[in-house]
Amino acid sequence: MLKMTPLNHVHRDMNAKMVDFGGWDMPLHYGSQLDEHHKIRQDSGMFDVSHMLPVDIRGPQVRDFLRHLVANNVDKLTLPGKALYSCMLTPQGGIIDDLIIYFLSETWFRIVVNAGTADKDVAWMLKQRDQSAPQLEISPRRDLAMIAVQGPNARAKVWQVIPGSQSLTEELKQFQSAAVGQYFIARTGYTGEDGFEIILPAADAPSLWKALHAAGVAPAGLGARDTLRLEAGMNLYGQDMDETKHPMESGLTWTVDLKSERDFIGKNALLNTSTTHHLVGLVLIDRGVLRSHQHVVGHKDGSEYQGEITSGGFSPTMNQSIALARMPMQITIGDEVNVIVRDKQLRANVVKYPFVRNGKIMI
Amino acid sequence: MSIPTQLKYSKSHEWVKSEADGTVTIGITHHAQELLGDMVFIELPEVGRVLKQKEECAVAESVKAAADVYSPLSGEVTAVNSPLVDEPGKINEDAYSAWLFKMKPSNAAELDGLLDAAAYTELVDSEDH
Numbered sequence: 197m198l199k200m201t202p203l204n205h206v207h208r209d210m211n212a213k214m215v216d217f218g219g220w221d222m223p224l225h226y227g228s229q230l231d232e233h234h235k236i237r238q239d240s241g242m243f244d245v246s247h248m249l250p251v252d253i254r255g256p257q258v259r260d261f262l263r264h265l266v267a268n269n270v271d272k273l274t275l276p277g278k279a280l281y282s283c284m285l286t287p288q289g290g291i292i293d294d295l296i297i298y299f300l301s302e303t304w305f306r307i308v309v310n311a312g313t314a315d316k317d318v319a320w321m322l323k324q325r326d327q328s329a330p331q332l333e334i335s336p337r338r339d340l341a342m343i344a345v346q347g348p349n350a351r352a353k354v355w356q357v358i359p360g361s362q363s364l365t366e367e368l369k370q371f372q373s374a375a376v377g378q379y380f381i382a383r384t385g386y387t388g389e390d391g392f393e394i395i396l397p398a399a400d401a402p403s404l405w406k407a408l409h410a411a412g413v414a415p416a417g418l419g420a421r422d423t424l425r426l427e428a429g430m431n432l433y434g435q436d437m438d439e440t441k442h443p444m445e446s447g448l449t450w451t452v453d454l455k456s457e458r459d460f461i462g463k464n465a466l467l468n469t470s471t472t473h474h475l476v477g478l479v480l481i482d483r484g485v486l487r488s489h490q491h492v493v494g495h496k497d498g499s500e501y502q503g504e505i506t507s508g509g510f511s512p513t514m515n516q517s518i519a520l521a522r523m524p525m526q527i528t529i530g531d532e533v534n535v536i537v538r539d540k541q542l543r544a545n546v547v548k549y550p551f552v553r554n555g556k557i558m559i
Numbered sequence: 560m561s562i563p564t565q566l567k568y569s570k571s572h573e574w575v576k577s578e579a580d581g582t583v584t585i586g587i588t589h590h591a592q593e594l595l596g597d598m599v600f601i602e603l604p605e606v607g608r609v610l611k612q613k614e615e616c617a618v619a620e621s622v623k624a625a626a627d628v629y630s631p632l633s634g635e636v637t638a639v640n641s642p643l644v645d646e647p648g649k650i651n652e653d654a655y656s657a658w659l660f661k662m663k664p665s666n667a668a669e670l671d672g673l674l675d676a677a678a679y680t681e682l683v684d685s686e687d688h
Contacts, residue, residue: 213596228651229622230597419596419622483644485600485620510599510622517600538618538625 201246202341202398206405210415218312220247222418229419233512236387236424237555240347241416242408247311250340250395251318254304255332262297262305264460265324267443269453273299279371279384282451283443284317285462289469290439291446293317294431296384298373306380308342308395310433324461341401343394345413346424348555350391354381357407358394365392386421388428388553426518427511429477429549435488436475436506436520442466445522447475447549475506476527477549478519478535479559482542485510486519491536492544496526503527505535513552514559520549562589563655567670568679569631571613574655575673582637583670584661587619587628589654590683595621598647603639604660610634612669617659619650631673634664 198221207214212223223244225232235241253261262270268282278299284292293313298306309317318336325332345354355362361376365383368374373382380395396404409415422432429447431437437446444452444466452466480486486508493502501524508519519535527533529548534541547559562568567575572591576584592598600620610616610630617628638661643649649657664670674682 224623225596228597230599230648423622483600483602485625487625510620512599512622 199247201244202401203244203246203405206402207244207415212415212417215418217247217418220311222247223415225417225419226415229417229423230512232414232416232420233423235414236347236389236416236420237513237552238348239414240345240350240353240391240412241414241420242346242405243344243416243418243421244341244401244405245344245393246341246398246401248342249309249311249314249318250337250342251307251309251321252304252335252337253307253321253332254335255329256303257329258303258305258332261325261329261332263458264328265321266295266297267452267460267462267466269456269458270297270299270305271456271458273297275299275372276301277368277373279373279382281371283448284320285442285460285466286439287461287465289442289462289465291433291437291441291443291448292320292439294433294437294448294451298382312434339398340395341398343396343401343404343408344385344387344391345394345408346385346387346389346391348390350389350413351383353408353411353413354392354394357404357411386428386430387424388430388550389424390554423509423512426507426509426520427513427550427552429520429551431475431520432507442469442471444469444471445473445475447520471525473503473522473524475520476523476529477547477551477559478505478508478521478533478544479514479547479551480517480519480535480542480544481532484517484537484540484542486517486535486537486544492521492523492533493536493541494533496531499526501527503533511551514557518551519544562676562680562683564676566655567631567673567675568682569629569673570682571629571631573628573631575631575670576658577670578661582661582663583632583634584658585631586658587650587654588679591619591626592650592654595619595626596623597621598650601644601647601650601659603641603644604636606636606639608636610636610662612666619647628659630662632662632664632669633666634662637661637663
């Protein structure tokens with residue numbers, strides 16, 4: 197039996213094509229994935245991301261607990277409402293999950309984790325809690341729904357639909373959040389566009405969805421979500437990283453704080469690891485479509501190299517194929533590599549990602 | 560969408576139209592494009608290539624996946640729909656007018672062995688349930 201979000205019947209009423217996404221019955225698209233993609237780059241669209249899980253951690257010294265739990269440094273969170281992207285690592289430095297931590301107060305932080313990893317994440321947090329901070333209360337919030345409204349006009353549409361939201365959220369910068377009554381509104385997303393992610397009581401989700409739709413916000417499925425995040429150069433857990441990979445070989449060095457004195461789970465392993473691979477962007481020169489798991493090969497400086505595409509696809513904004521690939525460190529921006537696609541070798545340029553941000557091609 | 564009755568179909572979701580000059584025109588079905596989603600890349604066979612029935616002869620890639628197209632008949636490729644390469648979305652708009660290639664069949668018996676619209680409808684329904 198597939199798990200369903202509070203919006204499941206709404207998606208079905210809107211004739212969504214539904215797919216099994218890691219055990220969740222989720223919309224892939226509502227007709228055309230490409231149209232949904234363009235609508236979000238140019239105007240506004242929304243995703244049901246209620247399969248993701250908010251986890252509330254409450255109690256005294258919650259900040260100390262998080263200093264140790266995650267690789268980024270929660271001391272960067274000084275203003276209430278501020279958010280931080282981080283990895284949670286194994287003692288070996290492998291990525292258990294990537295997540296967003298919201299600082300609400302010194303006794304309340306909220307962490308939003310991926311759907312496919314939610315159970316193991318919570319189990320891991322509880323285990324760490326029991327060892328070092330038994331006073332903390334860790335609450336998975338399956339009673340909440342989450343809607344991501346994205347695109348250049350997304351915020352204005354939300355203000356139009358949620359009474360009183362504009363005055364409370366128009367000053368928010370990227371990665372800041374505010375409470376608007378029962379709604380928790382954060383200026384975050386997974387598309388490379390402006391917008392909000394709204395966490396709200398599950399029972400309110402269908403009416404908000406319908407009101408946004410009536411205001412002209414296009415429903416968008418997981419298909420467009422994937423092409424948008426790939427263009428934005430944002431990692432997908434399970435594809436671009438997992439427990440066998442550490443942040444430095446996953447394009448996430450910027451999320452790891454090794455400067456502070458603080459100890460965190462996985463720190464020692466990272467300090468003693470030499471990084472042999474890194475994540476780079478690829479833009480296909482020849483005709484075709486790059487896909488995950490395709491092999492990347494070639495010669496450089498007299499030696500043969502091999503790498504692998506972790507996420508690949510067609511970029512609707514660039515109208516050509518792009519990918520993220522894990523390559524040996526010797527492969528750098530500006531190189532030309534060969535990707536094995538079926539029986540052919542296709543040429544691709546190694547580029548610095550993101551590919552697209554705020555509607556603009558960056559390559 | 561209804562399945563055109565004047566066409567023949569393969570089990571691998573290609574459609575075949577018999578032309579007056581003895582050639583056939585081949586494309587992929589509405590059902591196939593629906594399964595694949597928005598098309599973004601098409602690779603067509605070379606004109607003059609001699610194909611065997613069920614041989615891989617073209618590639619149709621969507622935002623979601625790559626699919627091989629199999630020749631529904633044996634014969635020689637006589638023409639390809641080159642403009643489609645720049646506008647693969649035409650297949651999503653109307654799969655039965657966005658043809659891929661034409662061929663001169665070498666074995667008439669193979670044509671009789673293809674599915675008619677009723678049999679293909681049954682196949683699609685059985686896959687949906």
